[in-house]
Amino acid sequence: MKVFVTGGTGYIGSHTVVELIENGYEVVILDNFSNSKPEVLDYIYKITGVKPKFYEGDCCDKEILRKIFKENEIDSVIHFAGFKAVGESVQVPLKYYRNNLVSTISLCEVMNEFNCKNIVFSSSATVYGDPKELPLKEQMELGKTTNPYGTTKAYIERILSDLSFSDKEWKVILLRYFNPVGAHSSGLIGENPNGTPNNLMPYIMKVAIGELPYLNIFGDDYDTKDGTGVRDYIHVVDLAKGHLKALEHLEDVEGVKIYNLGTGVGYSVLEMVKTFEEVNNVKVPYKIAPRREGDVASCYADSSLALKELGWKAKLGLEEMVSSSYKFILGQKK
Numbered sequence: 001m002k003v004f005v006t007g008g009t010g011y012i013g014s015h016t017v018v019e020l021i022e023n024g025y026e027v028v029i030l031d032n033f034s035n036s037k038p039e040v041l042d043y044i045y046k047i048t049g050v051k052p053k054f055y056e057g058d059c060c061d062k063e064i065l066r067k068i069f070k071e072n073e074i075d076s077v078i079h080f081a082g083f084k085a086v087g088e089s090v091q092v093p094l095k096y097y098r099n100n101l102v103s104t105i106s107l108c109e110v111m112n113e114f115n116c117k118n119i120v121f122s123s124s125a126t127v128y129g130d131p132k133e134l135p136l137k138e139q140m141e142l143g144k145t146t147n148p149y150g151t152t153k154a155y156i157e158r159i160l161s162d163l164s165f166s167d168k169e170w171k172v173i174l175l176r177y178f179n180p181v182g183a184h185s186s187g188l189i190g191e192n193p194n195g196t197p198n199n200l201m202p203y204i205m206k207v208a209i210g211e212l213p214y215l216n217i218f219g220d221d222y223d224t225k226d227g228t229g230v231r232d233y234i235h236v237v238d239l240a241k242g243h244l245k246a247l248e249h250l251e252d253v254e255g256v257k258i259y260n261l262g263t264g265v266g267y268s269v270l271e272m273v274k275t276f277e278e279v280n281n282v283k284v285p286y287k288i289a290p291r292r293e294g295d296v297a298s299c300y301a302d303s304s305l306a307l308k309e310l311g312w313k314a315k316l317g318l319e320e321m322v323s324s325s326y327k328f329i330l331g332q333k334k
């Protein structure tokens with residue numbers, strides 16, 4: 001089975017490629033390294049003993065997409081490629097709308113040309129907007145997204161749903177990620193964003209290795225267990241395994257299926273900091289700062305549908321999330 005993975009050298013993409021290869025899939029990757037590094041391909045080889053077929057290029061470029069489909073018998077596509085920094089998306093919305101929407105539309109048009117109509121899409125819990133009730137369930141009405149990044153995810157869900165409605169041969173699975181953290185046990189691949197991290201875990205990691213002086217905790221006056229924001233953190237390897245399960249079930253899908261990929265457990269920022277410190281025996285200095293625009297107090301998943309229909313459930317706990325993150329960033333420091 002040959003799977004085309006867009007954005008396959010990225011954080012979640014690379015972990016999913018490892019799981020695919022280790023489960024016998026043949027993988028073809030397209031990436032433009034806009035938020036990843038070429039050496040990730042070497043790390044995938046070191047971990048799996050296989051160097052997946054790789055094309056460097058942009059998912060908006062229909063010529064390279066055609067070349068890939070001409071040169072490879074693609075059975076299914078997993079579409080990760082896209083910009084994903086919430087804060088940046090507020091600053092440069094057109095960059096996000098163009099890249100994330102045009103890449104998806106170009107990909108689907110070329111898939112149509114080659115009669116490949118099986119796709120798993122990397123969506124996000126941000127499509128729910130500010131939760132009206134918790135835990136979040138797939139059939140809930142979507143709220144108003146709070147940033148252009150989240151809006152592109154909601155628009156792409158709609159594009160793929162309309163496509164599937166127009167042509168019943170399309171099989172679509174939308175995976176709504178909660179908060180991906182952690183790294184592969186080898187310590188070779190993980191999340192190391194270019195520049196100052198937006199997300200909590202990469203920021204904690206850089207503070208822990210002394211690259212940043214302290215963490216700003218955005219608000220300790222939320223209506224939560226300790227006043228700091230609560231999120232559903234999920235280990236990236238569990239997330240990768242969720243894609244494998246989705247792929248295995250794709251051919252049985254009628255139209256569009258949506259699944260939350262979370263643990264169902266919410267941890268606060270302070271709990272993340274304390275657990276990181278205790279498990280890794282390292283200090284993470286922090287200061288309480290004002291709330292961040294667009295943040296919600298709490299957000300966590302009901303992932304029972306993924307268990308019921310895909311046979312998937314997150315297995316890795318908070319300790320593995322923080323220890324694998326620290327092991328990875330220490331390895332990056334060398």
Ligand code: WQD
Nearest residue numbers: 086124126179198199200203216217218229230231269295
């Ligand atoms: C988590 C908590 C912050 C940084 C975003 C996207 C989502 C997904 C994951 C892609 C919040 C607090 C954070 C910091 C802090 N990405 N925080 N200091 O905003 O829940 O979700 O990333 O799919 O789509 O929306 O993640 O890690 O930025 O924040 O106190 O320096 O940590 O306030 O409570 P978020 P996050």
